[in-house]
Amino acid sequence: MKAIVLAGGYATRLWPVTKNRPKMLLPVGETTVIDRILGELEEDDRITDVFVSTNQRFAGDFRDHIAASRFEKASLTVEETAEEDEKFGVVGALAQLVNREGLGDEDLLVIAGDNLISFDIAEFIDYFEQYDDPTLAAYDVGSLEKASSYGLVELDGEEITDFQEKPDDPNSTLVSIACYAFPADAIRFDEYLEDGNNPDEPGWFIQWLVNDGPVRAFTFDDAWYDIGTPESYLEAVAWELDGDNVVAEDATIENTTLGENVHILSGAEVVNSSLDGTIVFPDTTILDSDIRQSIIDRDTQVESLDLAGALIGAHTQLTDES
Helix, strand or coil: EEEEEEEECHHHHHHHCCCCCHHHHHHEEEEEEEHHHHHHHHHCCCEEEEEECCCCCCCCHHHHHHCCCCCCCCEEECCCCCCHCCCCCCCHHHHHHHHHCCCCCCCCEEEEEEEEECCCCHHHHHHHHHHHHCEEEEECCCCHHCCCCCEEEEEECCCEEEEEEEECCCCCCCCEEEEEEEEEHHHHHHHHHHHCCCCHHHHHHHHHHHCCCCCEEEECCCCCCEECCCHCCHHHHHHHHHHCCECCCCEEEEEEEEEECCEECCCEEEEEEECCCCCCCCCCECCCCCEEEECCCCCCECCCCEECCCECCCCCCECCCC
């Protein structure tokens, strides 16, 4: 079995923090989301090759990251896009990747690189191998409002009977989380696109497969985070830290109160301040401030401010001058 890790998004809802870095490389505890995924794939003997699919803008970031990592299976494959409006759509990109890398004669795992999931990927592959049908992972988001932002799954037992991509009026809260396993005979992206179908979201491809044969759902509980917004990123970090804090050894913390789920990265300095549920990137200075549920990018200075829910880009200076 081969694996594709989708890492081609531009994460515009997390700008400016992700304007010049891929969101999959954002820290989540002591690691990154994509490293959690790559680590599990590295350890599973059934996975022979892992293709990290990204765009031209972030290709260098991922190339350097993989080269510096311990992962031997991972290699980079690059879409010919550099901006959001040039994207082929997920299915279009998958079709190009399969052709570019000569895939399609083995089973294929496809997973979004910004997926923080509570189950082991090995469990998902175990389930897939029981039936050898196209399979997706599904999670109950517990809210009809949230469900309308995803692909909605309807089941009869474990078999999918209907799939609706981002419905305006969802009738359930069970959604697809962009984790798929396809037997070799279901890797039919070219055929799907040649029929004039939607190249964007993979849910449309799943619906097409549902109309042609059995497709199964691996449902799970506990936790799932789709890291696409500042709020979901902070929620993912809070789940990973579970109330603890992570402070780099070379960070400076003086006369400061740390609440829960605070991550302070290398070279940062925090003095006479209070932080809670906040991520402070490298070489940032925070003085005399109270900051909650915020993301403060690198090389930034914050002084004498009270901030909640802030998203501050790199190389910024913010001071209360009143």
